[in-house]
Amino acid sequence: MSDVSRILKEAREQSRLTTLDYAKLIFEDFMELHGDRQFADDGAIVGGLARLDGQPVTIVGIQKGKNLQDNLHRNFGQPNPEGYRKALRLMKQAEKFGRPIITFINTAGAYPGVGAEERGQGEAIARNLMEMSDLKVPIIAVIIGEGGSGGALALAVADQVWMLEHTMYAILSPEGFASILWKDGSRATEAAELMKITANELLQMEVVDKVIPEHGYFSSEIVEMLKKNLIEELAQLCQQPIETLLENRYRRFRKY
Structure with missing residues (x-):
């Protein structure tokens, strides 16, 4: 098994920590909030209020299930438009x-279902991209498993983008x-090697800003390292004037 195919397999591993796991292990006083105030509460996206080392923060994340029943409730971590609208809310x-x-x-x-398209999936994702680019607070996005397509990018227009x-x-x-390229989905490993999808490759290309080392799917070392880095980076971002923060965020994405 090549390194890329191994990483692809590990990124999709069901035993990985989820957003709700990190909310419990890294933050204090997490209180989940629900609904987009328009249609429904999407279980594929969770979010709420918490404290990080005493500092109030907002957590938003995509939630996969830990078993079949949970995955059915979470739609296997594939958000509908109401999920992205909840995240934006x-x-x-x-x-305010x-x-x-922190996402x-x-x-x-x-x-990609019919109902999602009817309720404006593309518009919901595009609006998140537009609004996040101009939010006047620090944003850190962390890829904790798969980061696929616009569904991932809709929560990743951030000042810092990290990957496990x-x-x-x-x-x-x-x-x-x-x-799409070869009309043969079985060539996924070959495609993955061409696409440059791994954390270290994307760090070299400056698409992401930091890689958090992993030792197994659950490790107290990962949690502690992520918490330490979040505290340190937020302290620096919070010291920047809003105009500087937004200009740096704009330049970060414009260079692509």
Whole structure:
């Protein structure tokens, strides 16, 4: 098994920590909030209020299930438009009250169903991209599993984008890439190697800003390292004037 195919397999491992796991292990006083105030509460996206080392923050993340029943409730981590609208509602609330935002991303992509398209999936993702680019609070995004397509990017327009070591971040799944390019989804590993989807490759290309080393799917070392880095980086970002923060965020994404 090649390194890329191994990482692809590990990124999709069901035993990985989820957004709710990190909310419990890294933060204090997490209180989940629900609903987009328009249609429904999407279980594929979770979010709420918490404290990080005493500092109020807003957490938003894509949630996969730990078993079949949970995955059915979470739609296998594929958000509907109401999920992205819930995320935006929480992020705008964070901006109103001056709370930094931390997002956790683990999705193969936004849900491509008919109902999702009818309710404006593309518009919901595009609005998140637009609004996040101008939010006047620090944002850190962390890829904790799969980071697939616009479904991941809709929570990743951030001042800092980090990846756990054995995760992936790509414009679409390797299977989808292979199906489009060669009409053969079985060539996913070959596609993954061409796409440069691994954390270390993306760090070299400056698509992401930091890679968090991993030692197994659950490790107290990972949690402690992530917590330490979040505290340190937020302290620096919070000291920047808003104009500087937004200009740096703009330049970060414009260079692509």
